[in-house]
Amino acid sequence: xxxxxxxxxxxxxxxxxxxxxxxxxxxxxxxxxxxxxxxxxxxxxxxxxxxxxxxxxxxxxxxxxxxxxxxxxxxxxxxxxxxxxxxxxxxxxxxxxxxxxxxxxxxxxxxxxxxxxxxxxxxxxxxxxxxxxxxxxxxxxxxxxxxxxxxxxxxxxxxxxxxxxxxxxxxxxxxxxxxxxxxxxxxxxxxxxxxxxxxxxxxxxxxxxxxxxxxxxxxxxxxxxxxxxxxxxxxxxxxxxxxxxxxxxxxxxxxxxxxxxxxxxxxxxxxxxxxxxxxxxxxxxxxxxxxxxxxxxxxxxxxxxxxxxxxxx
Amino acid sequence: xxxxxxxxxxxxxxxxxxxxxxxxxxxxxxxxxxxxxxxxxxxxxxxxxxxxxxxxxxxxxxxxxxxxxxxxxxxxxxxxxxxxxxxxxxxxxxxxxxxxxxxxxxxxxxxxxxxxxxxxxxxxxxxxxxxxxxxxxxxxxxxxxxxxxxxxxxxxxxxxxxxxxxxxxxxxxxxxxxxxxxxxxxxxxxxxxxxxxxxxxxxxxxxxxxxxxxxxxxxxxxxxxxxxxxxxxxxxxxxxxxxxxxxxxxxxxxxxxxxxxxxxxxxxxxxxxxxxx
Ligand SMILES: Cc1ncc(C[n+]2csc(CCOP(=O)(O)OP(=O)(O)O)c2C)c(N)n1
Ligand SMILES: [Mg+2]
Numbered sequence: 001x002x003x004x005x006x007x008x009x010x011x012x013x014x015x016x017x018x019x020x021x022x023x024x025x026x027x028x029x030x031x032x033x034x035x036x037x038x039x040x041x042x043x044x045x046x047x048x049x050x051x052x053x054x055x056x057x058x059x060x061x062x063x064x065x066x067x068x069x070x071x072x073x074x075x076x077x078x079x080x081x082x083x084x085x086x087x088x089x090x091x092x093x094x095x096x097x098x099x100x101x102x103x104x105x106x107x108x109x110x111x112x113x114x115x116x117x118x119x120x121x122x123x124x125x126x127x128x129x130x131x132x133x134x135x136x137x138x139x140x141x142x143x144x145x146x147x148x149x150x151x152x153x154x155x156x157x158x159x160x161x162x163x164x165x166x167x168x169x170x171x172x173x174x175x176x177x178x179x180x181x182x183x184x185x186x187x188x189x190x191x192x193x194x195x196x197x198x199x200x201x202x203x204x205x206x207x208x209x210x211x212x213x214x215x216x217x218x219x220x221x222x223x224x225x226x227x228x229x230x231x232x233x234x235x236x237x238x239x240x241x242x243x244x245x246x247x248x249x250x251x252x253x254x255x256x257x258x259x260x261x262x263x264x265x266x267x268x269x270x271x272x273x274x275x276x277x278x279x280x281x282x283x284x285x286x287x288x289x290x291x292x293x294x295x296x297x298x299x300x301x302x303x304x305x306x307x308x309x310x311x312x313x
Numbered sequence: 314x315x316x317x318x319x320x321x322x323x324x325x326x327x328x329x330x331x332x333x334x335x336x337x338x339x340x341x342x343x344x345x346x347x348x349x350x351x352x353x354x355x356x357x358x359x360x361x362x363x364x365x366x367x368x369x370x371x372x373x374x375x376x377x378x379x380x381x382x383x384x385x386x387x388x389x390x391x392x393x394x395x396x397x398x399x400x401x402x403x404x405x406x407x408x409x410x411x412x413x414x415x416x417x418x419x420x421x422x423x424x425x426x427x428x429x430x431x432x433x434x435x436x437x438x439x440x441x442x443x444x445x446x447x448x449x450x451x452x453x454x455x456x457x458x459x460x461x462x463x464x465x466x467x468x469x470x471x472x473x474x475x476x477x478x479x480x481x482x483x484x485x486x487x488x489x490x491x492x493x494x495x496x497x498x499x500x501x502x503x504x505x506x507x508x509x510x511x512x513x514x515x516x517x518x519x520x521x522x523x524x525x526x527x528x529x530x531x532x533x534x535x536x537x538x539x540x541x542x543x544x545x546x547x548x549x550x551x552x553x554x555x556x557x558x559x560x561x562x563x564x565x566x567x568x569x570x571x572x573x574x575x576x577x578x579x580x581x582x583x584x585x586x587x588x589x590x
Contacts, residue, residue, distance in 0.1 A: 028465060028498045028505055036499070048499055050468035050506025051435055081434060082469075111344040111410045113418035115385065115433025283412030291412065 004161045005103055007139035009034025011146040012071060013041045019150065020045070023063055026073045027053045032162075033073040033103040053082035060098045061090035069097055069150060075109065076102030076118035076159055084124060091155045092128040099149050100125075100157045105135070105196065106247030107292065108162035110285040117280035118159075123252025125157040126225050132156045132178060133224040135246075135254075137199035140169040141222060144176035152178055161247075163285055165197045168220065181228040183235075187217035190303045191235040191242045193258055195221050198245040198273070198294065205299035216303060227257045229265070236268045241306040243271045245299050247289075250274035269309035271302035316363070316534050324530045327362055327397060328354050332559045333588050334393040338406045340579040345409060345418070348569040349463060350390035352494045352527070352554040357394045359533040360459060369399040372426040378456050379429045379445050383438020384463035384492060385419040386571065391428070392416050400427035436469025438462060439489055443478050446487040446547075457541070460489045465497025468506045473518070479547040480519035487547040488540045489520075492527065494556035496567045511551055520549045527552030560585055 016022050016038055023045045030036035030048055039046035049056045053074050060070035074083070079102040091098045102121055109116045126133050134149065134156060136142040142160060149156045156178075168184065175182060184199070185206055194202040199220045206216045217235055221228065236242050242262065244255035255272040262268060275292055289295050316324070331354050339345045361367065365378040382391050389409065396403045401415070408414035415424040419433030430441055442460040449456050462472065479487055491511065495502055502508050515522045521543040525532040533552065540548035556570075557563025560582045574582065583590055 026499070028468075030499050032498075048505050050502075051465050051497065052468045052470060052506070054470065078434065082436075111418050113410070113421070113433070115417070115419040115421075115431065281412070282410040282414070282416075282418040287412045 001164050001167060002139045003164045004136070004139050004142045005034045007142045008101070008146060008160055009037035011143040012038045015146060015150050016042045016045065019069065021067065021069045022071065022150065023047065023068050024071045024073065025049060025056045025060055027051055027056045027078070029074055029103070032075070033101070035071070035073040053078050054086055057083035057086035057100070058090055061086060061096050064091070064096035064098050069099065071099045071101055073101050073103060075116065076105045076121045077116060080118065080121035080124045087131070088128050092131045095130045095154055097153050098155050100155065102157065102159045104162040105159040106161065107280050107285060107288045110288050111282050113282035114279035119249045119275045119280065121159065122224060122246070122248040122254070123256070126252060126257065130155060132226065133159070134178065134222055135159045135195040135224060136222050137196060137220050138165050138167040138169055140167060140171060140174040141176060144174050145222070148176050148178050159196070161197055166200045168199050168203060176222065179223045179226050179228060181231045182220040182222070183217065183231070184220055185216070185218045187215035187239065189214045189216060189239060189241070190307055191217045191219065191239045192245060192299060192303065193219045193221050193232065193242060193254065194245040195224065195254055196247050198247055201294070201296050201299055202245050204296040205303065208296065208300050209303055214303065214307070221254060224254050224257055227261060229261045232258055232261045233266045236262055236266045240268050241310045242268055243273060243299060243302045243306055245273040247294055248274055249277060251277055269306050271306040273298050273302050316531055321530055324358050324362055328358050329587065331358065331390065331393045331397060332586050333583065334396070334403070334406060335389045336560065336574065336579065336582045336586065338389060338393070338409050340574040341407055342409045342411065343573040345389050346386040346571045347389070347563060347574065348496065348556040348566070349384060349387045349492065349494070351558045351560060351563065352556045353387050353390050353461060353492050354558065355528045355530055355533055356461065356490055356492065356552055357390050359530060359537060361394050361398050363534055364537045365459070366456065367398070369427065372400060376454060376456055379458045381430045381438040381442050381458070381460045382420055382432055383460050384435060384466050385432030387461070388416070388418065388420050391420055395425070395427040398427070401425070435463065435466040436471045439472055439475035439479070442487055442489070443475055443482070443484065446484040447482060449486050456486070458487050460487070462489055462491050463497070464491055464493045464495065464502050464508060465505070467491065467508060476515065476518040476520060483545060484547040485544050488537070489547065489549040491549060491551050492554050493551050494554040496556040496565060498567060498570050500567050515549045519546060521546045522549055522551065524551040524553065527554035528558055
C-alpha cells in the first residue's frame with residue numbers, strides 16, 4: 001500500500017519522461033505534495049515559487065499560453081483559498097491547460113487541524129465553469145488520473161489524499177475515463193455513490209449490508225464534474241434509493257452534484273454522507289473520520305435511512 | 314534603561330524551560346513543528362515576560378496588548394508561553410494535537426484562552442493586525458498589536474499590501490517582528506525565493522526598521538523599547554534567528570520544520586538543553 005501523494009509524485013515523473021511540455025510548480029510544500037520528485041528528475045522544468053500560491057497559479061497561466069502543460073501543487077485548502085482568483089480569472093475563464101493539484105484533501109492532514117483541512121475545496125472548484133474536478137479513490141486511480149488529465153486538453157482540479165488509503169483497484173484493474181463513473185459492485189436495493197477514500201468505505205459498507213440481506217450498488221464517481229448523469233439516473237432508477245459519500249462538505253460537492261441530476265431527472269430519496277458544514281480539528285485521521293461521520297457505519301446507517309424513506313413513499 | 318541582571322537571569326530560565334517544554338511535547342505527541350518554534354523562543358519570552366500588557370486572569374480584557382502568531386505553525390512555542398504565563402495548566406501541553414483537545418495544531422482563538430487570532434494559513438496576520446491597530450485608535454485605546462511573521466511567510470504578497478497599509482495609516486501602535494531564520498519548509502529562503510535586502514524593502518515601504526539578534530534577550534528588549542518610542546510610523550523588527558535554535562542537529566535545517574522527534578534525537582536534544590530525562 002502506497003500513500004496517494006507518493007503515487008502521484010512518481011507518476012508525474014513518468015509523465016515528465018515522455019512529455020517535455022510538462023512543467024511542475026510548487027509553493028514551498030514540494031516535499032509534502034511530492035512534486036519534489038519531479039523537481040529532482042527535471043530541475044529545469046520545476047519551479048518552486050516560495051510561499052506564494054496566487055503567484056504560482058498565475059504563472060501557470062503564462063506557461064499554458066506558451067503551450068506548456070503546467071501542474072501546480074499545494075495543499076488543497078490553499079489551492080482553493082489562496083490560488084482561486086488566478087484559477088478562476090485566468091485558468092478556468094480562458095480554458096487554459098493547467099492541472100491544478102490539491103494535496104492533503106479532506107481530513108488527511110489530520111494533526112495540523114481545522115485550519116489546514118480541506119472540506120470546501122470541492123464545492124469551490126466545482127462551481128468554476130470549464131474546470132473539471134477529479135477525486136481518485138486510491139494510488140492506482142491517482143496514477144491513472146495523472147495520465148488522463150495530462151492527455152485531456154483543458155483545466156482540471158485533481159484532489160489527492162495525504163494518507164495511505166486502502167486500495168480499491170489494482171495495477172491491471174483500474175479503468176479511468178474522465179467523466180465516467182465506475183460501477184464497482186452491482187446491486188438492486190440501494191445505490192452508494194462515493195469518491196476518494198470513501199469508495200473503500202462504501203465497499204466495506206456493502207459487505208455489512210450484504211450480511212443483512214441488502215445488496216448495494218457501489219459506484220466510484222471519481223469525476224465530480226462533469227458528473228456521469230447517465231449512470232446516476234440509471235442506477236437510481238434501478239434501486240430507487242441513493243447514498244452519496246465524500247470526504248468534503250455536503251454543501252456543493254459530490255452529493256450536491258448527484259442531487260442536481262436526480263432532482264430534475266429521477267427524484268428518489270437521498271442521504272448525504274459528508275462533512276456537515278463544520279470545520280475540522282486536530283487528531284488521528286481515522287478518529288477524525290469517525291467523529292465527523294465519515295466511517296463505514298455512517299454509510300450503513302445512511303443506507304438504512306434511505307431505504308426506509310423509499311418504503312414509506 | 315536596560316534589563317537588570319536579575320531580569321535577564323529570570324528570562325533566561327524561562328527560555329530554557331520553554332525549549333524543554335517544546336521538545337518534551339513534540340516528542341510525546343510525535344507531530345508538530347520544532348524548527349520555527351525554537352527559533353522564536355526569545356522573541357516570545359521578551360514579549361510576554363517583559364513587554365506585553367496581558368493578564369491570564371482576564372484574557373479578554375479590551376485594554377490588553379494583542380499578539381498574532383501569523384506564522385501559526387509555531388503553535389508549540391505560543392502554547393508553552395501561554396502555559397508558563399498561566400493561561401492554562403502546563404499538563405495541557407501533552408495533549409497537543411489530540412482529538413478533542415484545546416491545543417489544536419495551529420492556534421485556535423475559539424478554544425484557547427490567550428490566543429487573539431486563529432492562524433495557520435500564512436500571510437494573513439499583518440493585515441488583521443492593521444485592523445486591530447486602527448480599532449485601537451478609533452477606541453482611544455493605548456494597546457499595542459504585535460505580529461510575528463516568518464521570513465518565508467514574507468513571500469506571500471499580502472504581507473506587502475499590509476505593509477503599505479500600515480504606512481498609510483502611520484500605525485505607531487503596530488509592531489511586526491520578522492523571525493529571520495533564513496529557512497522555510499522546502500529549503501533556505503535563498504534557494505526557494507530570495508528575500509533580498511529586507512531592511513531596504515521595509516524602509517522603502519515607509520516603516521521604522523530595527524534589527525537585532527533574535528536570541529539576545531538584552532538586544533530584543535532594546536528594540537522593543539525603540540519600537541514603542543517611534544511615534545510617526547509602524548515598526549518592523551528584523552530579528553536574526555536560527556531555525557531550531559538550541560538543538561544542534563536541528564539548527565538551520567529545513568528538514569526539522571515539521572518532523573517527528575525520534576527517541577535518540579529526543580535524548581540528545583534534552584541533554585543539549587541542559588535537562589535530564
Ligand atoms: C499560505 C500558506 N502556504 C503554505 C503553508 C505551509 N507552510 C507552513 S509553514 C511553511 C514554511 C514557513 O516558513 P517561515 O515563514 O520561514 O517560518 P519559520 O521558518 O519561522 O518556521 C509552509 C510553507 C501555509 N501554512 N500557509
Ligand atoms: Mg523561516
